[in-house]
Amino acid sequence: xxxxxxxxxxxxxxxxxxxxxxxxxxxxxxxxxxxxxxxxxxxxxxxxxxxxxxxxxxxxxxxxxxxxxxxxxxxxxxxxxxxxxxxxxxxxxxxxxxxxxxxxxxxxxx
Amino acid sequence: xxxxxxxxxxxxxxxxxxxxxxxxxxxxxxxxxxxxxxxxxxxxxxxxxxxxxxxxxxxxxxxxxxxxxxxxxxxxxxxxxxxxxxxxxxxxxxxxxxxxxxxxxxxxxxxxxxxx
Numbered sequence: 001x002x003x004x005x006x007x008x009x010x011x012x013x014x015x016x017x018x019x020x021x022x023x024x025x026x027x028x029x030x031x032x033x034x035x036x037x038x039x040x041x042x043x044x045x046x047x048x049x050x051x052x053x054x055x056x057x058x059x060x061x062x063x064x065x066x067x068x069x070x071x072x073x074x075x076x077x078x079x080x081x082x083x084x085x086x087x088x089x090x091x092x093x094x095x096x097x098x099x100x101x102x103x104x105x106x107x108x109x110x
Numbered sequence: 111x112x113x114x115x116x117x118x119x120x121x122x123x124x125x126x127x128x129x130x131x132x133x134x135x136x137x138x139x140x141x142x143x144x145x146x147x148x149x150x151x152x153x154x155x156x157x158x159x160x161x162x163x164x165x166x167x168x169x170x171x172x173x174x175x176x177x178x179x180x181x182x183x184x185x186x187x188x189x190x191x192x193x194x195x196x197x198x199x200x201x202x203x204x205x206x207x208x209x210x211x212x213x214x215x216x217x218x219x220x221x222x223x224x225x226x
Contacts, residue, residue, distance in 0.1 A: 034214060089153060100153035103153075
């Protein structure tokens with residue numbers, strides 16, 4: 001079945017460092033891909049999405065490109081801030097249900 | 111406008127009791143999803159509703175779990191004869207529609223269930 005594998009955490013970075021969180025997927029069809037974020041004490045929020053190959057999703061300085069050839073959707077940000085500390089979930093959806101990765105906890109230190 | 115609302119926000123109950131969790135989706139959202147997030151684990155898909163029907167129940171962990179949705183709106187997730195391994199945060203999400211052309215999901219804050 002469809003599945004998502006993402007980089008294990010936790011990840012700890014200093015402010016202004018470059019962030020990459022790897023995500024790869026397995027799907028039989030042509031899924032939409034998402035990154036969700038869960039800030040401390042809050043519910044899940046959509047961060048960005050891409051619906052077809054080569055699409056780039058972006059929001060709040062984060063970017064991810066849908067790479068069909070490598071079945072990947074890696075999350076990147078050029079300069080992280082303390083306020084980016086959260087758990088990040090990669091997800092895919094093909095036929096209605098959604099499959100999530102295990103989540104990667106990011107801590108950004110001043 | 112109002113987001114996805116879940117109740118109760120916290121529930122503590124004894125092993126063996128039944129519990130009912132409620133989800134009120136965003137008005138007009140036809141698709142509704144239930145997930146479980148256990149400590150240290152990722153999100154686990156439980157069930158998906160399109161309108162009042164559930165095309166995919168494959169994620170329900172056992173026959174102690176059931177869910178229904180009436181009027182295309184509120185959904186309840188029922189766990190019978192609770193076990194300690196049922197302790198988790200149960201998340202509900204809704205979207206404008208499911209199936210192909212998937213729309214992003216909007217999540218509630220979850221119900222934290224603790225089984226003593």
